[in-house]
Amino acid sequence: MLRKFPTPRLHCLGPQRRAVHLGHLPNSRSPLVPTLSFFNSVTGSDEKIPTFRVLDGVGKPVEGAQVPEIDEAFARKLYENMQLLPTLDTVLYNVQRQGKISFHMTSHGEEATIIGAAAALEMDDEVLGQYREMGVLLWRGFGIDSVMAQCFGNQDDTSGKGRQMPVHFGSPKHHFHTISSPLATQIPQAAGVGYALRRSPDRRSRSIAACFFGEGAASEGDFHAGLLLASTIPSPTLFIARNNGFAISTPSTEQYYGDGIASRGPGYGIDTVRVDGNDILAVLAAVREARRRTLEQGRAVLIEAMSYRVGHHSTSDDSFAYRQRSEVEDRKRVDNPIVRFRLYMESRGWWDAAAEEELKARLKADVMKAFKRAESLPRCELGELFTDVYAGEEPWNITEQRKELTQLLKKYGQVWEPWRTELGKFKNGGEGSDAVGCLNR
Amino acid sequence: MLASRRLTSVPFASLIRRNSTAGSPPPPEGHLPGVANSQLLRLTKEKALRTPGIVWNDDESNAIVNIGRECRKMNVYQAVRDALSIELTKNDNAVVFGEDIAFGGVFRCTMGLSEEFGRERVFNTPLTEQGIAGFAIGMATMGHTAIAEIQFADYIFPAFDQLVNEAAKIRYRSGGQFNVGGLTIRTPTMSVGHGGLYHSQSPEGFFMGAAGLKVCPYYICSTLPTRRLGLIFMEPKILYRSAIEQVPIDDFTLPLGRAETLVAGADLTLLTWGTPIYHCETALHLLADPPPELAPHVPEGVRKAKVELIDLRSILPWDAEAVAESVARTGRLVIVHEAGMTAGVGAEIAAEVQKRCFFAPRGASEAGNGLGHTERIAICLFPLHPAAFNHLLAAHFVSTVGWVLGG
Numbered sequence: 058m059l060r061k062f063p064t065p066r067l068h069c070l071g072p073q074r075r076a077v078h079l080g081h082l083p084n085s086r087s088p089l090v091p092t093l094s095f096f097n098s099v100t101g102s103d104e105k106i107p108t109f110r111v112l113d114g115v116g117k118p119v120e121g122a123q124v125p126e127i128d129e130a131f132a133r134k135l136y137e138n139m140q141l142l143p144t145l146d147t148v149l150y151n152v153q154r155q156g157k158i159s160f161h162m163t164s165h166g167e168e169a170t171i172i173g174a175a176a177a178l179e180m181d182d183e184v185l186g187q188y189r190e191m192g193v194l195l196w197r198g199f200g201i202d203s204v205m206a207q208c209f210g211n212q213d214d215t216s217g218k219g220r221q222m223p224v225h226f227g228s229p230k231h232h233f234h235t236i237s238s239p240l241a242t243q244i245p246q247a248a249g250v251g252y253a254l255r256r257s258p259d260r261r262s263r264s265i266a267a268c269f270f271g272e273g274a275a276s277e278g279d280f281h282a283g284l285l286l287a288s289t290i291p292s293p294t295l296f297i298a299r300n301n302g303f304a305i306s307t308p309s310t311e312q313y314y315g316d317g318i319a320s321r322g323p324g325y326g327i328d329t330v331r332v333d334g335n336d337i338l339a340v341l342a343a344v345r346e347a348r349r350r351t352l353e354q355g356r357a358v359l360i361e362a363m364s365y366r367v368g369h370h371s372t373s374d375d376s377f378a379y380r381q382r383s384e385v386e387d388r389k390r391v392d393n394p395i396v397r398f399r400l401y402m403e404s405r406g407w408w409d410a411a412a413e414e415e416l417k418a419r420l421k422a423d424v425m426k427a428f429k430r431a432e433s434l435p436r437c438e439l440g441e442l443f444t445d446v447y448a449g450e451e452p453w454n455i456t457e458q459r460k461e462l463t464q465l466l467k468k469y470g471q472v473w474e475p476w477r478t479e480l481g482k483f484k485n486g487g488e489g490s491d492a493v494g495c496l497n498r
Numbered sequence: 499m500l501a502s503r504r505l506t507s508v509p510f511a512s513l514i515r516r517n518s519t520a521g522s523p524p525p526p527e528g529h530l531p532g533v534a535n536s537q538l539l540r541l542t543k544e545k546a547l548r549t550p551g552i553v554w555n556d557d558e559s560n561a562i563v564n565i566g567r568e569c570r571k572m573n574v575y576q577a578v579r580d581a582l583s584i585e586l587t588k589n590d591n592a593v594v595f596g597e598d599i600a601f602g603g604v605f606r607c608t609m610g611l612s613e614e615f616g617r618e619r620v621f622n623t624p625l626t627e628q629g630i631a632g633f634a635i636g637m638a639t640m641g642h643t644a645i646a647e648i649q650f651a652d653y654i655f656p657a658f659d660q661l662v663n664e665a666a667k668i669r670y671r672s673g674g675q676f677n678v679g680g681l682t683i684r685t686p687t688m689s690v691g692h693g694g695l696y697h698s699q700s701p702e703g704f705f706m707g708a709a710g711l712k713v714c715p716y717y718i719c720s721t722l723p724t725r726r727l728g729l730i731f732m733e734p735k736i737l738y739r740s741a742i743e744q745v746p747i748d749d750f751t752l753p754l755g756r757a758e759t760l761v762a763g764a765d766l767t768l769l770t771w772g773t774p775i776y777h778c779e780t781a782l783h784l785l786a787d788p789p790p791e792l793a794p795h796v797p798e799g800v801r802k803a804k805v806e807l808i809d810l811r812s813i814l815p816w817d818a819e820a821v822a823e824s825v826a827r828t829g830r831l832v833i834v835h836e837a838g839m840t841a842g843v844g845a846e847i848a849a850e851v852q853k854r855c856f857f858a859p860r861g862a863s864e865a866g867n868g869l870g871h872t873e874r875i876a877i878c879l880f881p882l883h884p885a886a887f888n889h890l891l892a893a894h895f896v897s898t899v900g901w902v903l904g905g
Binding site: 183185214215216217218220221225227228229234235237239242244245246247248249250251252253254256257266278279281282283285286289290441444445446447448452453454455 | 712
C-alpha cells in the first residue's frame with residue numbers, strides 16, 4: 058500500500074451528511090440533505106492531508122512503509138545523480154560569481170524530489186519543467202557538456218543557441234520541453250501534450266506527460282487551467298508540484314491559505330498524493346504509482362512533494378534578506394535528502410566512505426573538465442540572432458533588421474573597441490552567416 | 499499559406515434606403531446591411547477560381563490549373579466549416595476544440611463536425627482561454643495540428659501570455675528544436691449588430707508586434723493555414739452570414755502576407771482589411787455621387803478622384819511592398835480600421851509607408867512632374883457599430899479622404 062489514508066473525496070464529509078437523503082437535483086449526484094453544514098477539508102476530518110514517507114531522517118524505513126523495490130545498481134545511479142546536482146550547482150554558482158555566466162539556479166534541497174521523480178518516469182515520458190529540473194535531464198543522459206554549453210550559451214548550446222538565460226534547457230531527444238521563464242505556462246501545455254500522446258497510436262497507453270512546477274507557480278491562472286483541462290477533457294498528465302517553501306522570498310504561508318497544493322487535486326476530481334520530497338524512495342514510489350494511475354485512467358494525477366529550498370532562489374537572490382541563515386543551516390543538517398539516502402545505502406551495504414570519496418572526486422573532475430571546455434568555446438554565429446523566428450521564408454521586416462545590423466557592424470564593428478571585443482566572442486568573429494557575412498566585403 | 503475568400507461591400511445609397519426595414523429580425527450576430535450588393539463579392543465560379551495567389555493542394559503538378567474545378571455557394575461560417583472538415587479529413591493528427599465547439603459553435607462554424615469526426619477530435623473545452631491556448635500549444639509542440647477557437651476576439655486576452663510569450667517564441671527559444679507550426683487559433687472579431695463594448699473589438703494590433711506569430715485578420719478560408727505556422731486567424735463575425743460567395747470545393751490555399759488590390763486607382767490609396775472593406779466600398783460610392791445633404795462638403799474635384807482600394811489581407815507579416823508601391827504612385831494614403839487608432843495597426847503602417855515613400859518619385863498620374871513624396875497620410879476610424887454607419891460617419895470618411903486629396 059502506498060497510501061495509508063483514504064482518497065480525499067468531497068462526499069466523505071461525515072456520517073451526518075448521509076443520515077438523511079432527499080434524492081438529487083437533476084444535474085447533480087450530490088445528495089439533498091436538510092442539514093446546513095459547511096465543510097473545509099478534503100480529508101473528511103480536521104487532519105491536514107498526510108505526507109507519505111518511506112525513510113526517516115536517518116535513512117531507516119519507517120514502520121509500516123513498503124520500501125520500493127530497487128537493486129544496488131539502480132540505487133547507485135540514483136545516488137550518483139543526486140550528488141551530481143550539487144557538484145554542478147557549486148561550480149556553476151561560483152562561475153556565475155566570477156562573472157563567466159550570467160545566472161544560475163541551484164537544486165540544493167530538492168535533489169530527492171527531482172531525481173526520484175525522474176527515475177520513476179519512463180525515459181520517453183514528455184517532461185515539461187519549470188526551471189529547477191536539471192536533474193531530470195541528467196538522469197536521462199543529457200550530459201554535463203550540454204548543461205555547460207547551455208549555461209555558457211556557446212556554439213554547442215543545442216537547447217536554444219544562447220538565446221535564453223542559463224538553466225533554460227530543452228531537448229526533444231530527451232523528451233524535455235524547452236524551459237521558458239514565464240511561470241506556469243507549461244501547465245496547460247502539459248495537458249495538451251498528454252492529449253497528443255493519447256492520440257498517437259505508438260504512444261497511447263504507454264507514455265504520459267509529466268509537468269513540474271513550484272508552489273508559487275500554482276497560484277497562476279495557468280495552474281488551474283491546466284489541471285482543469287487535463288482532468289476534464291481528459292489527458293494522461295502527471296502534475297508534480299515542488300513545494301519547497303519559497304517563491305523567491307515569499308514563504309508558502311503567504312502564498313496560499315489552504316492545505317498546500319494537494320488540497321486542490323480533489324477539486325478537479327483527480328487522484329492526489331502528498332509526499333516527503335526529501336525522501337527519494339517515497340518520491341520514487343509515489344511517482345511510480347501516480348504514473349500508473351495517470352496511464353490507467355488517462356487523466357490527470359497530482360503529486361505535491363514537500364521539501365525545503367536550501368539554496369537561494371537564484372544567483373540574483375540573497376535569501377538571508379528574508380530568512381535566518383541558522384534556519385537554513387538547521388534544515389541542511391537535520392534533513393538533507395542526499396545524506397538520508399546515503400545512510401540508507403550504507404545500511405544496505407551498498408555504499409561506504411571510499412565510494413563516497415571516489416564519486417565526489419570523479420564528479421568534480423568531470424564537471425570541471427566540462428566547465429573548462431564550455432568556457433573556451435565561442436558563441437553561436439551572430440546571424441542566429443535572426444533565425445528560428447519563423448519557418449520557411451523570412452519575412453521582410455526580419456530581413457531588413459538583419460541588413461541594418463550588418464550595415465552597423467560594417468561601419469562600427471572593427472573601429473569601435475567595445476563592439477570589436479564583443480564580436481570576437483562569436484563563432485567566426487561575428488562573421489560567417491548570411492546576416493553579417495558581408496562585414497569585410 | 500492561407501486559404502481564403504473575400505467578403506462583401508455595400509453601395510451606400512441602397513444602405514440608407516434599405517437599412518433596418520426588413521421584415522425578419524437579423525441573426526443573433528447581426529449582419530451587414532446591403533452586403534449582398536457588393537461589387538467585390540466573387541459571385542461566379544470563374545471569379546472564385548481566379549482569386550489571386552490561389553494554389554490547389556490536391557496535386558502539385560496541377561497546383562494552378564483551374565479547369566474542371568467546382569465551386570459551391572457558401573457564407574463565411576459554412577466556408578470555415580468546410581475548411582475544418584477538409585483538414586480533419588486529410589490530417590488524422592488534426593483536432594478542433596474550444597468553448598461550445600461540439601454542438602457546432604456559437605457561430606455555427608463547427609456544425610456537424612463532432613458527429614462526423616467524433617468527440618475525440620472535435621470537442622468542448624471548459625471556459626478557460628489561457629487553457630485552450632496552452633493546450634493547443636502543447637499539442638502543437640508534439641507535431642499535432644491543433645485548431646482552437648477563442649469564442650470572441652474580445653476574450654483572447656487571458657490567452658495573451660500563452661500566445662505572445664509561448665507560441666510566438668517556442669521555435670526561437672528552443673533553437674528550432676520545438677515549434678508550434680501546427681497551431682491555429684480562430685477567433686471571431688470586429689463589430690457586430692448588437693455587440694457593444696465586449697463583442698466588437700479588433701485586437702489584431704496587440705499581436706502585430708509578436709514576432710513568431712502570423713496574424714490574419716479575416717477572410718473566409720476554404721482550407722486552414724495549418725501547416726508550419728503559428729497563426730491567429732480572425733474572422734469578422736458580422737460577415738459569417740451576410741457574405742455569400744462562390745467558394746471552390748477543392749482544398750486550396752492563398753498566400754499569407756500578400757495584399758490584394760480590389761479597385762485600381764491613381765489618386766489615393768485606401769487601405770483596409772476585414773469588415774471595413776465594405777464600408778469603404780460604400781463610402782467610395784458616396785464620394786463619387788454624394789447625396790444632397792453631403793454634396794456641399796464634397797468638392798467636384800474630389801468626386802472625380804480615382805481611389806485605389808487595397809485589401810491588406812494579413813497583419814503579420816503585412817505586405818509593405820504592395821502598399822508602398824501603391825502609395826508611391828498615388829502619393830496619398832488613407833488607412834481604415836475598426837480598432838483604436840493610438841499605436842494601432844494603422845499607425846505602424848503609416849510609419850513604415852512614410853519611411854519607404856518619403857522620397858519616392860510621384861507617379862505619372864499626378865502631372866508626372868518628377869520628385870514628390872507622400873503628401874498626406876490619415877487613419878480613419880470606422881465605427882464599432884455598423885448601424886451607426888450613417889451620414890455623420892460617412893461624412894467623416896469623406897472629409898478625411900477630401901483632406902488627404904487636398905480638396
